Amino acid sequence: MTNVTIGTGSPRRRPTSKDVAALAGVAQSTVSHVINGNYPVSETVRRQVLDAMERLDYHPNASARTLRTSRTRTIALLEKLDEHTAGYDVLPYLTGIIRHAREHDYDVIVNTLSDDDNALDRLSQRMICDGFVIMDVVEGDPRVERAAQLAVPAVLVGNAVGFGDDANVPGAGRMPDCVYYDYDAAMAEIAREAADCGCDTLVMVRDEPDDGRSLPPIERTMYDSGRREAERLGLRTELIVPPTGEEDGVAAVGDDLAAAIAGRRAVIAMRGVNLGDAVRRWCEARDIRPGIDVSIVAIGPVAAQGRYPELSYLPTRPDAVVSAAIDLLAARIDGDTSPAVVRAILPEHIVHRGTTLPMMTLPMRTDSGDVWGCGRDGERG
Amino acid sequence: MTNVTIGTGSPRRRPTSKDVAALAGVAQSTVSHVINGNYPVSETVRRQVLDAMERLDYHPNASARTLRTSRTRTIALLEKLDEHTAGYDVLPYLTGIIRHAREHDYDVIVNTLSDDDNALDRLSQRMICDGFVIMDVVEGDPRVERAAQLAVPAVLVGNAVGFGDDANVPGAGRMPDCVYYDYDAAMAEIAREAADCGCDTLVMVRDEPDDGRSLPPIERTMYDSGRREAERLGLRTELIVPPTGEEDGVAAVGDDLAAAIAGRRAVIAMRGVNLGDAVRRWCEARDIRPGIDVSIVAIGPVAAQGRYPELSYLPTRPDAVVSAAIDLLAARIDGDTSPAVVRAILPEHIVHRGTTLPMMTLPMRTDSGDVWGCGRDGERG
DNA sequence: CTGAAAGCGCTTACAG
DNA sequence: CTGAAAGCGCTTACAG
Numbered sequence: 001m002t003n004v005t006i007g008t009g010s011p012r013r014r015p016t017s018k019d020v021a022a023l024a025g026v027a028q029s030t031v032s033h034v035i036n037g038n039y040p041v042s043e044t045v046r047r048q049v050l051d052a053m054e055r056l057d058y059h060p061n062a063s064a065r066t067l068r069t070s071r072t073r074t075i076a077l078l079e080k081l082d083e084h085t086a087g088y089d090v091l092p093y094l095t096g097i098i099r100h101a102r103e104h105d106y107d108v109i110v111n112t113l114s115d116d117d118n119a120l121d122r123l124s125q126r127m128i129c130d131g132f133v134i135m136d137v138v139e140g141d142p143r144v145e146r147a148a149q150l151a152v153p154a155v156l157v158g159n160a161v162g163f164g165d166d167a168n169v170p171g172a173g174r175m176p177d178c179v180y181y182d183y184d185a186a187m188a189e190i191a192r193e194a195a196d197c198g199c200d201t202l203v204m205v206r207d208e209p210d211d212g213r214s215l216p217p218i219e220r221t222m223y224d225s226g227r228r229e230a231e232r233l234g235l236r237t238e239l240i241v242p243p244t245g246e247e248d249g250v251a252a253v254g255d256d257l258a259a260a261i262a263g264r265r266a267v268i269a270m271r272g273v274n275l276g277d278a279v280r281r282w283c284e285a286r287d288i289r290p291g292i293d294v295s296i297v298a299i300g301p302v303a304a305q306g307r308y309p310e311l312s313y314l315p316t317r318p319d320a321v322v323s324a325a326i327d328l329l330a331a332r333i334d335g336d337t338s339p340a341v342v343r344a345i346l347p348e349h350i351v352h353r354g355t356t357l358p359m360m361t362l363p364m365r366t367d368s369g370d371v372w373g374c375g376r377d378g379e380r381g
Numbered sequence: 382m383t384n385v386t387i388g389t390g391s392p393r394r395r396p397t398s399k400d401v402a403a404l405a406g407v408a409q410s411t412v413s414h415v416i417n418g419n420y421p422v423s424e425t426v427r428r429q430v431l432d433a434m435e436r437l438d439y440h441p442n443a444s445a446r447t448l449r450t451s452r453t454r455t456i457a458l459l460e461k462l463d464e465h466t467a468g469y470d471v472l473p474y475l476t477g478i479i480r481h482a483r484e485h486d487y488d489v490i491v492n493t494l495s496d497d498d499n500a501l502d503r504l505s506q507r508m509i510c511d512g513f514v515i516m517d518v519v520e521g522d523p524r525v526e527r528a529a530q531l532a533v534p535a536v537l538v539g540n541a542v543g544f545g546d547d548a549n550v551p552g553a554g555r556m557p558d559c560v561y562y563d564y565d566a567a568m569a570e571i572a573r574e575a576a577d578c579g580c581d582t583l584v585m586v587r588d589e590p591d592d593g594r595s596l597p598p599i600e601r602t603m604y605d606s607g608r609r610e611a612e613r614l615g616l617r618t619e620l621i622v623p624p625t626g627e628e629d630g631v632a633a634v635g636d637d638l639a640a641a642i643a644g645r646r647a648v649i650a651m652r653g654v655n656l657g658d659a660v661r662r663w664c665e666a667r668d669i670r671p672g673i674d675v676s677i678v679a680i681g682p683v684a685a686q687g688r689y690p691e692l693s694y695l696p697t698r699p700d701a702v703v704s705a706a707i708d709l710l711a712a713r714i715d716g717d718t719s720p721a722v723v724r725a726i727l728p729e730h731i732v733h734r735g736t737t738l739p740m741m742t743l744p745m746r747t748d749s750g751d752v753w754g755c756g757r758d759g760e761r762g
Numbered sequence: 763c764t765g766a767a768a769g770c771g772c773t774t775a776c777a778g
Numbered sequence: 779c780t781g782a783a784a785g786c787g788c789t790t791a792c793a794g
Contacts, residue, residue, distance in 0.1 A: 014508075014532070016787055027765040032789055039790095042763060059506035063453065064787035066444035067770045074490070081476050090472070095462050095493045102497060107509060109455070110491040112476045116483060125440035127395075128488060151395070397771055408781040413773055420774090423779060445771035448786045 015056040024052035035060060072130050074107050075329060076123045078143070079135040081112035089272075092301050092318035093157070097133055100326035106130070124150045130333045133157055133325060134176070147176045153332030155179060155325045158218070175340035177332065179325040181316045182344040183218045186299050187226030187269065189347045190314060194267040195233035199295065201266040202230040203238045203257070207245045207275055219271065226269065236264070247278040254282065266294050267356075273300035277308045280355055290355035297350055310354030320345045396437040405433035416441060453511050455488050456710060457504045459524070460516040462493035470653075473682050473699035474538070478514055481707035487511070505531045511714045514538055514706060515557070528557045534713035536560060536706045539599070556721035558713065560706040562697045564599045567680050567728040568607030568650065571695060574731055575648040576614035580676065582647040583611040584619045584638070588626045588656055600652065607650065617645070628659040635663065647675050648737075654681035658689045661736055671736035678731055691735030701726045 017035075021028040026045060033039040034049040041049075052058070066072050077097055081090060094110070101108045109129055111119045120143055123129050132154035134143055147154035154176040191202050204223050227237045238260040242249030250257070257279075260266065270276055276298025283290050290296045291312075298313045324343055350356065398416075402409040407426055414420040415430040422430075433439070447453050458478055462471065475491070482489045490510055492500045501524055504510045513535035515524055528535035535557040572583050585604050608618045619641040623630030631638070638660075641647065651657055657679025664671050671677045672693075679694045705724055731737065 014506075017789095018787075021765095028787090029765060029767095029789075030763090033764085036789080040763060045764080057506075059503075061448070061787050062507040062509045063444040063447035064770090065789075067442070067448050067772085067787080068789045070770080072444065077491075081472055091462055091493075094491070098491065098493055102492075102494065107490045107492070107504070109488050110458075110475070110479065111483075111488070112472075112479050113483065122440075123488070125395075125438075126443040128443045398773095399771075402781095409771090410773075410781060410783095411779090414780085417773075421779060426780080442771050445786090446773075448771080448788085449773045451786080 014061075015058045017058070017060065019056055020049060020052045020058050023056060024048040066127075070127070071333075072128060073105055074109055074129045075101055075131045075133060075326075075333075076109040076111065076119070076129040077133045077135070078111050078119060080114040082114060089301055093135065093322055096319045096322035097157075097326060100323050104326060104330045106326075106330070120146050120150070124152045131155070131329045132176075133322075133329065144176065148174060153177075153329060155329045155332075157321060157325045174337075177325075177328045177341045177343070179321050179328065179343045179345065180218070181318075181321050182346050183222040183271065183299065184225035185344070186314050186316075186347040187222045188229035190267060190269045190297050190299075190350065191226050191230040191233060191235060193297075193350055194230070194295070195235055199235065199265040199267050201236045201238070201261065201264040202226060203240060203260045203266050203268045205250070205253075205257070205268060205270040205275060205279060206239060206241045207271045209241055209243055222271065245272060245275050247281070250275070250278045250282045254286075257282070258286070261288070261294050268294060268296045269299070270297075271299045273298045273308050273311060273313060276300065276311050276313065276355075280308075280311060296355035299347075312350060312353045312356040314347055314350050317345050317348070395442075396439045398439070398441065400437055401430065401433045401439050404437060405429040447508075451508070452714075453509060454486055455490055455510045456482055456512045456514060456707075456714075457490045457492065457500070457510040458514045458516070459492050459500060461495040463495060470682055474516065474703055477700045477703035478538075478707060481704050485707060485711045487707075487711070501527050501531070505533045512536070512710045513557075514703075514710065525557065529555060534558075534710060536710045536713075538702060538706045555718075558706075558709045558722045558724070560702050560709065560724045560726065561599070562699075562702050563725040563727050564603040564652065564680065565606035566725070567695050567697075568603045569610035570728045571648060571650045571678050571680075571731065572607050572611040572614060572616060574678075575611070575676070576616055580616065580646045580648050582617045582619070582642065582645040583607060584621060584641045584647050584649045586621045586623065586631070586634075586638070586649060586651040586656060586660060588652045590622055590624055603652070626653060626656050628662070631656070631659045631663045635667075638663070639667070642669070642675050649675060649677045650680070651678075652680045654679045654689050654692060654694060657681065657692050657694065657736075661689075661692060677736035680728075693731060693734045693737040695728055695731050698726050698729070 017031040018028050020031045024031070024045075026049060030041065030045060031049050031053075033041050034046050062073070077094070079090065079094070098108045109123065111123075113119070120132065120134075124132070129152065131152050132147060132150070134147060134154055135157045137144060137156050137158070144156065147156075153174075156176050156178040158180050187204070194202055204226050206223065207219060223239050227239070230237045238256075240253050240256050240260065242253045244252075257268075261268065268279055270279065276296055280290050280296050283294060283296070288294055296312060298308075298311055299316060300313050301316050301318055324345065328341060328343070398412040399409050401412045405412070405426075407430060411422065411426060412430050412434075414422050415427050443454070458475070460471065460475070479489045490504065492504075494500070501513065501515075505513070510533065512533050513528060513531070515528060515535055516538045518525060518537050518539070525537065528537075534555075537557050537559040539561055568585070575583055585607050587604065588600060604620050608620070611618045619637075621634050621637050621641065623634045625633075638649075642649065649660055651660065657677055661671050661677050664675060664677070669675055677693060679689075679692055680697060681694050682697050682699055705726065709722060709724070
């Protein structure tokens with residue numbers, strides 16, 4: 001306790017490894033050896049050093065270490081956010097990234113500004129961070145090419161833009177890795193679970209209209225994927241495109257929606273728990289009973305669990321996504337130069353709650369009005 | 382363009398101020414003088430140096446600067462978040478802090494982990510940041526006392542816990558500054574606007590029940606404050622305490638709520654736009670027309686604007702809060718040792734949208750059923 | 763196993 | 779106005 005600043009007295013100089021060495025009666029390098037464990041140190045000396053560190057309340061200075069090692073032990077998260085961003089969609093990513101980064105002993109600098117275009121350059125050129133996690137990449141995002149030119153590695157989270165067929169970045173540099181949740185597979189999974197329990201229709205409600213602003217890349221192909229899988233399984237499909245992703249949007253396409261599910265065993269699927277809940281309320285207002293007359297499944301983050309406890313959903317696995325992303329990034333920082341990786345995180349299964357009956361036992365009405373359950377083996381008719 | 386890493390070739394060493402000095406034909410210190418502007422430099426030399434910096438694509442190394450100056454130009458934001466945190470409540474604070482920090486040329490390390498208890502110690506002891514913004518401080522939060530002992534300054538955002546009457550921190554150290562939105566004044570403001578247009582009842586719906594977990598400090602006194610102001614103005618008041626802050630909670634206290642507003646000119650006020658929207662929907666489901674039969678005003682973040690476009694609300698001014706917080710923190714980092722500051726950010730006025738008629742012209746029914754407008758001067762009767 | 767020395771890339775008195 | 783030198787606090791070959 002000799003090291004606590006008292007009142008307004010001038011703060012005592014922080015102890016350095018030199019002070020520790022002096023107190024322990026060893027060389028400064030020995031202190032470093034003890035701390036980093038890169039060189040063998042006798043147990044006696046190790047104890048002396050540890051003891052001195054404790055007594056002085058010594059903690060190594062991060063910037064001195066960084067200056068010497070060229071490792072900041074900091075990664076930067078670039079995620080453009082505005083006041084319209086749905087928070088419970090971003091929080092699991094944010095917190096997951098921070099948690100996994102900490103597990104790799106990194107701190108996370110977060111930059112959410114949409115007008116801070118040179119954050120990427122500034123943070124890497126001044127050696128403020130060891131690597132980047134870049135989120136919400138859009139089509140033609142200049143940051144992808146920029147990231148490829150950087151002296152530090154980057155991983156793209158949430159989209160596979162600029163990869164696949166057109167994975168070549170103009171100019172030199174190495175491609176950033178990319179991790180994303182596979183919405184295509186997710187929609188296909190919903191189609192499969194629908195077919196498994198004898199539904200005959202998959203109604204997909206799009207999250208956002210195609211209004212000139214470019215659709216999120218993850219939305220470009222998921223409806224096609226859902227339709228393809230559904231048709232392969234013999235289901236009818238419908239795509240409803242509301243003018244907005246909220247309650248008003250659902251109301252605006254109410255007639256289409258009503259027609260799409262009328263007299264059908266339908267599963268209504270959409271991206272986003274907000275939209276899912278809006279559809280649920282729309283149904284209830286019209287005495288269509290989710291989980292009985294129709295199934296509603298939203299593809300959304302686990303956070304939905306708290307906010308919409310009644311909604312059945314297919315989790316987007318943000319933790320799996322960011323865990324893979326941080327592992328990749330940490331490996332790159334440690335010098336892994338293997339070819340760039342594009343990793344799809346696959347969906348698991350629907351979490352059945354109030355808006356679907358468990359698919360395995362979903363009651364099914366025959367034409368005669370009988371209700372019976374069906375197994376996954378497809379014991380039907 | 383000579384400095385771009387090509388393909389897998391070994392990355393070129395980053396240029397240093399020494400390289401710049403050599404190219405410009407001056408001493409390294411002169412380069413520093415040009416960059417920092419602390420010493421006079423002739424215009425000719427300045428140009429030479431600037432030119433050399435440009436040609437080499439030179440950017441000063443942050444850790445070397447930090448090692449020398451003991452300034453990291455980084456602040457740490459500590460905000461415990463879990464998956465139940467409402468995102469649109471935290472995003473404006475997060476983004477606001479980052480934006481204002483950048484304006485002061487700070488980057489922001491964010492730590493949202495609820496189990497990373499020594500983040501405060503680690504980040505300050507290893508000199509990773511110059512100061513802290515600590516959010517969501519709760520009663521008896523050990524971080525307040527901890528912050529007071531730190532070598533770097535801290536500012537508490539959102540609560541004034543441990544301040545006021547019991548502002549003394551045990552042990553030595555300097556008290557952190559604190560900035561908070563004044564919910565007491567907010568509820569009083571709602572009471573005043575209600576009285577101004579001839580309402581006779583203020584119904585407050587509490588956001589969270591007092592369920593053993595300590596209430597957020599900002600909720601401790603706001604209902605008292607609302608009641609006091611309302612009664613001073615001759616309004617009746619009611620406090621409704623739902624079992625949860627969501628839709629189910631409102632349903633559970635539906636009878637109380639119905640009784641509280643029956644036959645009254647009531648303003649229903651609550652903290653949180655979610656709750657406000659739940660009340661709005663509850664009203665509409667019972668053919669009580671918000672904005673006509675009753676007023677609903679939620680105290681909430683500006684983000685409500687996007688999410689609940691119909692809801693009238695009293696903005697919580699997150700930007701004003703964090704702007705003040707960062708200004709204070711930056712001043713402390715720059716050596717300001719004046720006494721600790723507790724700054725309340727006062728509410729402005731209600732933003733009238735769908736759930737209130739503009740208060741100035743709210744139609745008012747007399748006993749005889751007449752409808753008439755009223756001015757702020759209180760022309761009544 | 764241990765220690766003396768160099769050096770990471772800056773900034774800052776200080777001397778000129 | 780300009781430059782040579784010291785030093786911030788570490789880590790890492792290297793010599794012993």
